[in-house]
Amino acid sequence: MGVDQESMTKFRKLQNKLSPLKNCCCKNQKYNVLVTVVHPCHIKEIQVKTRPKSSCKIPVATIVVIDQSEIERKVMLWRGAAFWSLTVFPGDIVLLTDIIMYENLWCGEIMLQSTFTSQLLNLGNCSALNPEEFYPIVDGEVLRGLLAYILSAFPHFGDIPRRQVQRLDSVQYVQLDQLQPNTLVHSVLKIINIAILTESVYSYRGGNQRKIILTVEQNRDQHYRMVLWGAGAAWCPQLQRKKDHIWDFKYLLVQHSSVSGDFELHTTPWSSYECLFDDDKRAIEFKEKFQKSKMSHMQVTKLSAHLEEKCSGVIHVKAHILELKFTISTGQYKQVIFRADTSLECVLASLPMITYSGCAKCGLELQADENMIYKQCIRCLPYSQVKTFYRPALMTVEDEGYEIYVHVVSELMEKIFLNIPADWLNRLVVPSSDITYSTIVADLCHLLLADTEASYLLEIRSHFVLDENSCPLQKDFHLLNFHPDL
Template structure:
């Protein structure tokens, strides 16, 4: 139900049934005392031959009376020390984490993916502790926010040997009651000690005023969620969105790290780059089973997708908001005849047409000192790969029309590729063990790829001045038409021809006739002084159009 995503309790001015939603064993109720999270019993309709699961054997009771089971004594976090013992705690949320799935390595669930989430909490004494929520209980993290007061029952103490800390973990009897945000909470349920609750709220207001100042999560109705644009996202809200997928990848590096013998879990997620008309760019994080959507995205490119019930969260490494899938999220491809698709494509085409590169000749570009995207028709004179640091590495030779094909192959056999961040293309170093150092600005994105080292083209137009154009790794791979990590392997078109030979022939045809005209798109940038005298000028290749005779190679 809609109100389950907000700790605000429904109105009690008139009698109404308790709002309740059950999905995949996750039970959420909006009660007069707050949002109650529990787990649906899974011992019904069980085959007599199946193994008896470790679940609560509690009798079935009416939904409205489930809060009565929370009447257990509350223990301070500082006294939750006995491993295996069950405790109930009254705490405030310091920091909830993202929901994820892990692959169990041992036990009855070995080989299966299990939901997992954790919450850092604090009680009235200032003691902080981590609460780890497993399986269905992991989805409760979607209903809590920093600053919320929680009553959690049925927690057990466990020693986390991997991180060397003591944590509280959920059991099949665990329940969570979200009483509301600290800034708006004035009284609690009758079965919660009023003095203890008042002490907790007073401590938070005095010692953690930032938690009190955090805005409360707005109340939303699932049947009235808005369709949003990527520029109008609000954190901790549920939204629908019409999006186009431009790029995606699975964080396989995290999975490989987690599958080592020293760790027993793996996080499954996919990072999807999405866009909307007007150049609006965004990121969609797919968790768990939603990763299976990637196959549909790859098969139906340029499709407008209708996403339902996405959660807006703050980015981990930037100030930009991210869209996250939830257990209730869904997606479908819109038909081309749908009015929304036609409006989407019309707005996209209008914006794309308005930002087409300016067509100029080289003389006009240099004389006007124009900064922006420019389309030119030029001749190619030379090409070289940028020199590799440190300086003791050999200088890369300059290739021109007189360079034989064998010499080009020799250059391509040298140090002209590197391993870099798949997101920003920066080259990665290795530590003493030969493991690549992560790209810290792009964390948590840790995927790596093989790239060509940047190149430099010397171009001119009808005998005018020559300029140097920087060729980034991605446009360079399009020019060479050969994957940088498979240069020594056979081409798919001809098993007798290697990719390195294909790349060499492309460069040879590019330079063989300096009078041949090519259409290129580049980004120009002029930095001038107060007298409009250029201090520096940079040109970066964005796109390169081959003649049909070269493109067929």
């Protein structure tokens, strides 16, 4: 394992300041030691009293180390240093700086512990370490002596497979069926379900936080678990809103589940997430690779045959979109209608009329007074958040001369507009340009109707009410899903 030049410079002065473990016996004196990790322990949180009536939880971990003086010591790693235990493995040669001796009076054991100035440098596993590479940092004779002792006293360390060294700038995108334990990965995933475990609570930044588990997939029905930790838990509201969409997650840690033994993905302090638009290259490649099989086996129904059968149910129809009609409950205009001959400028100017402010929980449209203070949604009290929605629409679709009117709810209007939320319309797409998301939505809406040759796969729930002669008294059609790529 290579060490970068910055680390070389930082540790170069320690060559003649290394102490064997047997000499680390004086209190209030800092030592630098070159040791081998025998085994690390899990990170724990302990309650520490900071004042007479207050306390806080801090992380702590222990690693057991040994050197050629044949002395084995436990090293207590406090606070941020506790997370070093995640980066070391049995057989690793590590350089620890500025550690002090600590006597555990409860069991009469001499231990070492980190200080605020302590640092750790992992030179690599003893079975694959090249001593010459580290001569500028540590005394060559000390390092060779430690290696000789470890390979003699712990020959099983030499059988440990070499670990692949990862750096944050070289993490790769990985498929779920090719995961390897204890590695960082990027992955494009579809969220199937989100569960907040009320009985599983851990401490984060001084408070209690519930464990959040996502069910994700690439290949259909092959589910994996992804756990949101720490700051990653704040993603939950946005993930919940777009649960069935495709997401690009970066810097996830792969680990075995302690319960099932299956691979799990865990967020890290470096993790990030991005919801992909349907026309994003990554989303298109994802659908082509993992979701195409379902689409190709989807049975498409002719609209004429379905209207003749007059059977209620869910159908898939490939049809043209002729018209979008939005009903407005307030203001001067009662309806906004977009057709193939509606200009792009008209669509763009009408966008504020096809959105509304409503209860963020149930979507009920809320009226505002002269001070633009919104009335509360009585049925959702005490919840009072307000959110911008697209208005539901009545869509006219046509297939081989047969037309039907399809009701489209607000959530599906957002999906048709490439998952661009209604409250993003005034945002700039790129800070350096003057193009807003409203321009993109207007262009999408205009193309949807102006391209008379384009057809779209629509998943529709139909409901027929027939009289005694099987003549339809009522026909209702509701859009369930929209596939713009077919």
